[in-house]
Amino acid sequence: MEMLKRYRFWLLALGVTLVLPLTMRSGTLATEVLVYAMAVMACNLLLGYTGLLSFGQGIFFGLGSYGLGIALTRLALPLPLALVLAIVLGAAAAALVGWFAIRQRGTYFVMLTLAFAQMFYFLAYTTPDLTGGDNGLLDIPRPPVSLFGTELGSLAGPWQFYGFVAVLFLLVFFLVLRVTESVFGRTLLAIRNNEERAQAVGYNVRYFKLMAFVLSGAITGLAGALHAMLMGIAPLTNIDYHTSEMILIMTVIGGTGNAFASVLGAAFYVLLSDWLSTLWPRWLMLLGFLLIAVSLFIPRGLWGLGEMLWRKMGREPAKPIGQEEQA
Amino acid sequence: MTTAILEARGITKSYGKFNALGGVDLRVMPGTVHSVIGPNGAGKTTLFHMLTGTGTVTAGTIVFDGKDVTREPDYQRVQRGIARSFQVTSLFTHLPVRENLRLAALGTSPRRAMDCWRRPLGQLACADTVDSVLQRLELTRVANAEAGTLSHGQQRRLEVGMALAARPRAIFLDEPTSGMGIDDLAAMKHLIRGLSADHTVVLIEHNMDIVMDISDTVTVMQQGKVLMEGTPGAVRNDPRVRAAYLGNMITGGGK
Numbered sequence: 001m002e003m004l005k006r007y008r009f010w011l012l013a014l015g016v017t018l019v020l021p022l023t024m025r026s027g028t029l030a031t032e033v034l035v036y037a038m039a040v041m042a043c044n045l046l047l048g049y050t051g052l053l054s055f056g057q058g059i060f061f062g063l064g065s066y067g068l069g070i071a072l073t074r075l076a077l078p079l080p081l082a083l084v085l086a087i088v089l090g091a092a093a094a095a096l097v098g099w100f101a102i103r104q105r106g107t108y109f110v111m112l113t114l115a116f117a118q119m120f121y122f123l124a125y126t127t128p129d130l131t132g133g134d135n136g137l138l139d140i141p142r143p144p145v146s147l148f149g150t151e152l153g154s155l156a157g158p159w160q161f162y163g164f165v166a167v168l169f170l171l172v173f174f175l176v177l178r179v180t181e182s183v184f185g186r187t188l189l190a191i192r193n194n195e196e197r198a199q200a201v202g203y204n205v206r207y208f209k210l211m212a213f214v215l216s217g218a219i220t221g222l223a224g225a226l227h228a229m230l231m232g233i234a235p236l237t238n239i240d241y242h243t244s245e246m247i248l249i250m251t252v253i254g255g256t257g258n259a260f261a262s263v264l265g266a267a268f269y270v271l272l273s274d275w276l277s278t279l280w281p282r283w284l285m286l287l288g289f290l291l292i293a294v295s296l297f298i299p300r301g302l303w304g305l306g307e308m309l310w311r312k313m314g315r316e317p318a319k320p321i322g323q324e325e326q327a
Numbered sequence: 328m329t330t331a332i333l334e335a336r337g338i339t340k341s342y343g344k345f346n347a348l349g350g351v352d353l354r355v356m357p358g359t360v361h362s363v364i365g366p367n368g369a370g371k372t373t374l375f376h377m378l379t380g381t382g383t384v385t386a387g388t389i390v391f392d393g394k395d396v397t398r399e400p401d402y403q404r405v406q407r408g409i410a411r412s413f414q415v416t417s418l419f420t421h422l423p424v425r426e427n428l429r430l431a432a433l434g435t436s437p438r439r440a441m442d443c444w445r446r447p448l449g450q451l452a453c454a455d456t457v458d459s460v461l462q463r464l465e466l467t468r469v470a471n472a473e474a475g476t477l478s479h480g481q482q483r484r485l486e487v488g489m490a491l492a493a494r495p496r497a498i499f500l501d502e503p504t505s506g507m508g509i510d511d512l513a514a515m516k517h518l519i520r521g522l523s524a525d526h527t528v529v530l531i532e533h534n535m536d537i538v539m540d541i542s543d544t545v546t547v548m549q550q551g552k553v554l555m556e557g558t559p560g561a562v563r564n565d566p567r568v569r570a571a572y573l574g575n576m577i578t579g580g581g582k
Contacts, residue, residue, distance in 0.1 A: 183433065183451050184443040190430050193419045200381065200417070201489060202405030202434025211441070 009260045013173045016263055017166040027158025028230065029274055034162075034169040035226045037266035040250045041176045041259050042219035047248070048256025049180060050212045051192030055244045056097045056113040059120040060090040060217040062239020064224025069137035069234035070130065079143050083225055090221015091214045093120070098213030102206055105195075117241045124239045136235035140228050155229075165226055172219055176259045179215065188212055220247075249287075253294050255301020264302045330393075332357040332497055332527050338377050338387035340370075347373045349551040350387070355497070355544075360519070360528040362538045364562075365548035366571060371531045372414055374548070375501050378529070379411040380404040392496065405434055408496030412486045414505060414531070420475030424466055424485060425457055427474050431492035432456040456492055464488045464518070480511035487518065497527040504534050516541065539563060547571065 004011070016037075020030040039061055046052040064086040071082035101112040124131045131137060142155040145164060155161045179185050191198045191205055199205045228234040237243065246269070254265020272290075276283035298305045333355040340348040348370045355361045363371050376382040378389060380401035389397045396404055410431075419427050432453035433440050445451060461467045464484040469477060474485060483503060490498050504515050512534065520541045522528050532538050538545060539559040547554040547562060549571045555562065562568055 179443050181446050182443050183439065183445060183447045184441055186426070186447055187430065187440055190419050190422065190426075193421045194417060196381075197413075197417045197419060197489070198430070199400075199402050200379070200405070200411060200413070201431040201493060202402050202437060203430075203440060204402050204437065207441075211443075215443075 009177055009258060010174065012260050013170060013263060016267065017170060021159060021162060027162045029270065031158065031162045031165050031230050032227075033267045033270045034165050035223050035230060036247070036250060036270055037263040038169055038172050038226075039220050039223035039247050040254060040262040040266045041172065042216040042223070043247045043251045044254075044256055044259065044262045045176065045180070045188075045212055045216045045219075047251055048258075048261075049185060049188040049192060050209055052102075052209065052212070053110050053248070054097075054101070054113045054213075054216070055110065055117050055241060055248070056094070056101070057216070057220050057247045058239055058241055058244035059093050059097065059117055060220035061224035061227070061243050061247070062120065062124060062234075062236075063089045063093050064221035065228035065234035065238040066124065066131050066137060067221065068225035068228050069140045072141055072143065073137065073139065079145065083222065086221045086225030087218045088221070090224065091218035094213045094217020094220075095210065098210050098217075102209040102213070113244075114241070117244055121236075121239055121241060124236060131236070132234070134236060136233050136238075137228070138233050140232050140234060142229050142232075161230065165230075168222070168226065172222065173259060173263070176219070180259060184208070184211070249291055253291070253301055255303035255305075257300065257303050257307075261301055261303030264306075268302060329356060331355055332392055333378065333529070334390045335374075335378060336388050336390075338374065338389070339385045340373055340377060340382065341385045346551055348377065351548070351551070351553055353378075353546060353553070355527060355529055357496075357527050358523070359543040360523045360530060360541050361544045361546065362530045362532055362542040363546045363548060364532065364535075364538055365554070368550075369548040370551040371548055372501055373551075375411065375499055375529075375531060379409055379499050381411070402434070402437075405493055405495075406437065409499065410490035410493040410495035410497075411499035412490045412501055412503060414501040416482050416486050418474040418482060418485060418489065421473060423471050424474050424477070425461070425470045427485060428457040428460050428488055428492045429453050431489045432460075432494075435493050453492075456494060460488045460492050463491070463521075465514075480507055483507055483511070484515070484518070487515075491522070495526060497529060498522060499529045501531045502533060503530070504532065504537065512537070 017034070020033060024030045039057065043057050046054050067086040067089040068082045071077040071085045077085065097113060097116045101109050104112055125133055142161060144154045145152045153160065155164050187198070187203055187208055191208055195205055224238060227238065250265040250269040251262060253268055255261035273283060273287060276286050294301065331354040335351065335353040338348050338351040339346065351374055363374065365371055377384050380399055384397060388395060391404070391407055391409060394407065396407060419430065429447060429452060433451065439451060442451065461470050464487065466481060466485060466488065469481060474482065477485065487500060487503050490500065500519065503519065504512055507515060516537045519528060519530065542559050544556065545559055545562045546556045547568050554567055554571055555565055
C-alpha cells in the first residue's frame, strides 16, 4: 500500500499510456495527447511550481518543431541527434527569454514573455528560407528508430509512433516528477510562495527561476519536435502565440498541483476539442465558456476537483508537502 | 580590544532627494546583543536592510567578519553567516512549519539546494537543525501545520526561527515582538537573551523593557543618523535621548 502511494503518479501516467490505445481509434489523436502533456508539464513547472505565467511556451514548442524539421530534411541528421537539437534549441531560447523576463515580476514579466513570443513569431515568418514561412516546413519524415546502425523499429504507422512517443513521455514524466519532488523543486515552491523570504534565507531566486525556464524550454522543445513528426510538418502556428495560450489553458484546466494534473489537462483539452470540432465549427467559443467555468468554480483544476471528490467520498486527503520527513 | 564582527561606515541611503540614512557608523562586537532604537522613521529598518543586503547602499562600506560585503546581495551574505527576521512577518505561508525551517536551514548550502534529483530526506532534511529550532521556539507541536495557519505569536516566533535555522554568526531581528501579547513578550525576551550565547544579536526593538534588560550596547538613531551609543544605563540617562523620545518611553516598562 505504501509502495502504491509512493508511486501513484507514476502508475497513473503509465495507466494513461496503456488506456489511450485500448480506448481510442485514432493513434494520431492519442499521440497528440501525450505530446501536449509533455508541453503542459513543462508549463506547469513554471506556472505551478515557480509562479511564472509564461507566454513563451509557444516559442520553445515552435523552435523544437523547426529544429527537428531542419535537422531531418536539410541536415539529414539521425533521429536521436535531431531530437537532441530540438531540446537544445528549446532550452537555449528559454534561457534567453528567461534571462530577460525574470528581471521583472508580475504584469511586466508576462508582458516580456509576450513580447518575445511576438518577436519569435515574426522572426519565423520573415525567414521562409529556414522555416518555410507561411507554409511551414513540409515533408518531415519519420525515420525508423535505430541504434548504432541497427534498426530497432519503424515509426511509420500511427500506433508505432505512439509507442515511441509514449516511451519518451514516460521518461519525461519520471524526470519532471523527480525534479518537482527534489530539493530544487521544493525551493521553487517556496519561491512561488514568498520570493523575498526565499532570497533572504539564502536562495539565488533568479538562478532558480532561470533553471526552471531552461528545463521547461528543453521539454517543450522536445514536445514541439514530436509534434512536427506527428503531423509531418512544422507549421508556423506551432510558434504562434496561440500555441502558448493553448498550453497555458491546458495547464490551468488540469490544475497546477502536480505533474499528473498536467496530463489530465492536456488529455481533456485535446480530446474535448476534437469532439467539439465535430459538433460545431465555432467550438473554440465553447472552450472559452469552459475556461471561465474552471476559473470560477474549480480554480485548482481537474486534479483539484478530483481530490475534492475523493475527500467527499470519505478518503483521507493526500499528505501535504513536507510531511514525509516525519514518517 | 577584539575586532568588530560587523563594521559599517558612512552608510547612506537616498531615495531621490530624501536621505533615509545620512552616514551611519555602526560597530557590532562579536557575542554581544546590540540594539538599535529610535523613534518611528529614524531609519532603523532601512539600516537593517542595508546591513543584511535586502537593499543596496547609496554610499558607505559594510565589512562583515573581515570581508567587504557592501556589494553582495542578501542571499550571498547568508553564506557569510548573516541571517535576519522581518518586521512584517515573512514566511512561506502555504508550506508547513517544518518545511519553512528546512528551507531556511538549507539556504546556507546553495549547491546542495540545487539538487534536482534527490528529495529533501536524510541529510538534506536538516532534521537536527530543524528539530532544535522547533524545540527552542516551542513550535514542535505545530511542526506539520501550514505556517499561515499559526497564531500571530507563533508566526513571530517562527519568523525568528527562520533566521535561527541558518545557524548564523550574526542574527538580525527586526522588532521580533511587534504586535505580541503580554504573555508572548516574556517568552520572546527569554528567547533573545538565550540567542546571545551562540550568536551575535543585532536587534531593533520598541519594547524598552527588553532593550534595557538584555542589550550590551544600544545605538540610538534619529532622522537617519546615530544620536548616541552606549550601555543601556548611559542611554537611559542621556538627555538627548530623553528629548528625542519626548521623555516618555525610555524609562522602561515598554510603550
